[in-house]
Amino acid sequence: MIKNKPLLECNHVWKxxxxxxxxxxxxxxxxFSLAEGEFFVILGPSGGGKSTLLxxxxxxxxxxxxxxxxxxxxxxxxxxxxxxxxxxxxxxxxWYTLKQNLIYALKKTGAESDPRKAAAEAEIDRSx
Amino acid sequence: MKANKNxxxxxxxxxxxxxxLLLFLWEFGVKVFKxxxxxxxxxxxxxxxxxxxxxRGDLGFQALYSFGFxxxxxxxxxxxxxxxxxxxxxxxxxxxxxxxxxxIAHPLPGLALLPLLIIWFSxxxxxxxxxxxxxxxxxxxxxxxxxxxxxPQIYIDAARNLSMCKSDIILSVMFKSALGYFxxxxxxxxxxxxxxxxxxxxxxxxxxxxxxxxxxxxxQRTFMNTAGLFAGIVIVVVLGIxxxxxxxxxxxxxxxxxxxxxxxxxxx
Numbered sequence: 001m002i003k004n005k006p007l008l009e010c011n012h013v014w015k016x017x018x019x020x021x022x023x024x025x026x027x028x029x030x031x032f033s034l035a036e037g038e039f040f041v042i043l044g045p046s047g048g049g050k051s052t053l054l055x056x057x058x059x060x061x062x063x064x065x066x067x068x069x070x071x072x073x074x075x076x077x078x079x080x081x082x083x084x085x086x087x088x089x090x091x092x093x094x095w096y097t098l099k100q101n102l103i104y105a106l107k108k109t110g111a112e113s114d115p116r117k118a119a120a121e122a123e124i125d126r127s128x
Numbered sequence: 129m130k131a132n133k134n135x136x137x138x139x140x141x142x143x144x145x146x147x148x149l150l151l152f153l154w155e156f157g158v159k160v161f162k163x164x165x166x167x168x169x170x171x172x173x174x175x176x177x178x179x180x181x182x183x184r185g186d187l188g189f190q191a192l193y194s195f196g197f198x199x200x201x202x203x204x205x206x207x208x209x210x211x212x213x214x215x216x217x218x219x220x221x222x223x224x225x226x227x228x229x230x231x232i233a234h235p236l237p238g239l240a241l242l243p244l245l246i247i248w249f250s251x252x253x254x255x256x257x258x259x260x261x262x263x264x265x266x267x268x269x270x271x272x273x274x275x276x277x278x279x280p281q282i283y284i285d286a287a288r289n290l291s292m293c294k295s296d297i298i299l300s301v302m303f304k305s306a307l308g309y310f311x312x313x314x315x316x317x318x319x320x321x322x323x324x325x326x327x328x329x330x331x332x333x334x335x336x337x338x339x340x341x342x343x344x345x346x347x348q349r350t351f352m353n354t355a356g357l358f359a360g361i362v363i364v365v366v367l368g369i370x371x372x373x374x375x376x377x378x379x380x381x382x383x384x385x386x387x388x389x390x391x392x393x394x395x396x
Contacts, residue, residue, distance in 0.1 A: 077288065093305075
């Protein structure tokens, strides 16, 4: 089997958070790489750092040491090239309707006005 | 849901019922205990004074003058508060400074500044406006601070996911999320400004050309026109209730309540 070149690389990532009496080390030397289409599961107990790892991978938290590469480019902040799906369910803006939420996201990611509406409508139809 | 709607519809009616009861107790007390009209005039003479004062145009004009003043003052305060909060959250150093200034200025009563304001702006509408802005600005700003600090992290993360820049996130995500706090701040600001304005008018009215409702009330005391004094107070109360029940109620209805963001819906 030919291994594809890695799409996502997590290079020796360290992350700690300050807690009362010092630093709570959450990620210690996390190292792996993923190729396109690869299926990867992170398993661990509650409070084990799975979410922190995801937040670092998505660019929401900078790692203390090490780096995350997406397509060979270091991830420094979140962005529309690496949209992340959160665990929380209420990530829609309550001041918009569902359709307005979809249109807003498309607008912010640079889609044109008319296709934007059509795409949002199609998506709502599709999911019912 | 239906019961809820009925309750909301009947709220003004219930309020009206209580007011009629109060008026009845007032009239009843005055008549039964034979209180001197100089101390506590009966309802009908207050209503009569209200009517004639409105016809003469004096009371209506004074009320309108004060109301216009407070509108200008509140608008300035709201715009200033929004500008300051945007600066505070765009640049954290400025935010820490603004936070400290708010902590100093918020508990300071506007009237305590009055002598200073007279020196700065002279005894005229400039000083009154400064007191109104001072009374309204800090509570609005304080509430905006709480609102911005309470923005759910998920909204900010979602916005960052879309590559939105910091200013865009502050303006179009954080501000909308904090709108409920902004409206409560406006309510507190309005109530404080309204009180400060009436007091300031009593001090400044003689100097200013128009005076306003506070000056009107004080003038009635000079002439021992107690019914007129009560008429002025009634106008202050009625304007207060109208702003609170009609304007703010409407504002909440078309925004946070419609979006399911009002305090009643916050309990998760």
